[in-house]
Amino acid sequence: MTNSAEKIPKHQFEPAPKTNLESEKIERPQISATKDAWLRVRKNKGALVSIAVLLFVIVMAIIGPYxxxxxxxxxxxxxxxxxxxxxxxEDMGIFDGSHEVGGVEENKYKDLNIEEYYWFGxxxxxxxxFTRVWLGTRVSLYIAILAAVIDxxxxxTYGLISGFKGGQVDNVMQRILEVISGIPNLIVVILxxxxxxxxxxxxxxxMVITGWIGMARVVRGQSLKLKDQEYILASRTLGSSNGRLLFKHLLPNLSGVIIINTMFTIPSAIFFEAFLSxxxxxxxxxxxxxxxxxxxxxxxxxxxxxxxxIPCIVICIILITFNLIGDGLRDAFDPKMRD
Incomplete structure (x- = not known):
């Protein structure tokens, strides 16, 4: 009986050359957490469309009045x-300056011999x-930027310090937070x-007095959760300072929560200003x-x-786009949504 091993060519039993590193080659390039989140945001069509629409609104708020x-x-x-x-x-019979008053259709442009165009009336x-709508949009975007900066x-900062320090410092800071949160925003504005x-x-x-409370509570809760993780304890054991622990380890791991919470805070701030006005x-x-x-x-x-x-449509577009972008960022930064 012939041995089956003799049928296999000997060169197949030779070990691979020592210089051959193909077995250790990483086929997929390593990407950062930010790039990984962006790749997943790109799969969310609603978020992408919202970003494009929001950019258009921002551009119009800048150049629209001109x-x-x-x-x-x-x-x-x-x-x-x-x-x-x-x-x-107007050649198509729409937005031609005519409207119905008391059941009678009239065109004030023709009646007053007005040659200029008023695009929004x-x-x-x-x-x-038209000019006033985009001037008003500037105010809404200012409130959006202000809310993001305050958060x-x-x-x-408040949430990081409270959660990281813990103990008596956390107790005192949370009692102060409860007192401030007990005062409604409307009362603060009236005062x-x-x-x-x-x-x-x-x-x-x-907004500076009360607009940051929600963010502080979220960051404080996440800080309490993360500060006892193994990588934080290992870094502390190796002699890392509190500043390094905060800015090198805690803050980067909280970035997703911070961005998501900010995107959901902005619509509330815009609506708050519109309500007050x-x-x-x-x-x-x-x-x-x-x-x-x-x-x-x-x-x-x-x-x-x-x-x-017309102004209702503009403010609805702003609120909807921010909410859809917030949904997209939440799915992108949530580890459970990884595919």
Whole structure:
């Protein structure tokens, strides 16, 4: 009987050359946590579309007021309450400056021999609504940036110190937090009005006082959870200082939670400003914000619905895009969502 091993060529039994490192070669390149999260965000179509729409809104808030030949603060009562009129679209029978009043269709542009175009129409004082909408959007974006900065600086710092120190320091800091959180934002704004005039400054101070509480609580809870992990204890054993533990180990591992919480805080802050302006304790005339525009349009909604509908659409777009981006970032940074 022939031995089966003789049928196998001898060169197949030779060991691999010592210089051959193919067996240790990593086929997939190593990527950072940030890049890994971005790769997963790219798979979320809703988040990508929201980012594109939000970028468009930001660009329009910057350049929009300069696109219109009409000033957003200039009053001309002879051109009050004009409906939208847009070039090209008027040839299709839409946005041609005509609207129905008392069951009768009329065109004020033709009646007053107005040759200019008001893309979003005018308000009750003849001011260009297109310019004022994008001026109001600037205020909303300012509130968004302010809310993010407050969360990042005050909320994260307060929560990190409270959670990392623990013990008596944590107890004292949490009692202070409970006292501050017991005061509603609206009460803080009203108290600011006793000292300052109604406007963006009073809203800013109110947000600085109470707007960071949610972030501080989230960061504090995560810090309590992470500070006893093995890698933190190992780093402490090796002699790392508290600053290195905070900024080298804790903060990078909290970045996902911080970004997600900030993206969900921003819509609430924008809505808070719009609500204050709507009830009359936010921005005051002639300044424009989406809240004041909605309040002005609300008074004539049955006759001139575009005065309220257009700013409502813009603020809804901003709120929806931030929420969808927050959902996408939450899925991207959540380890349980890894595929």
């Amino acid at each position: 696109l219109s030949p009409h000033d957003g603060y200039e009053q001309n009562v002879t051109r009050a309450n004009l409906p939208p009129r847009v070039p090209v679209l 005018t308000d009750s004082l003849g001011r260009d609504l 990042m600086i005050i909320g994260v 600011m009005l006793l000292i300052l005039k109604p406007g963006i400054l009073s809203i800013t101070i109110a 709507f009830i009359g304790i936010g921005l005051q005339a002639p300044e424009a914000s989406l809240g004041t525009l909605i309040e002005e349009g609300y008074q004539t909604f049955q006759f001139l619905p575009h005065l309220m509908i």
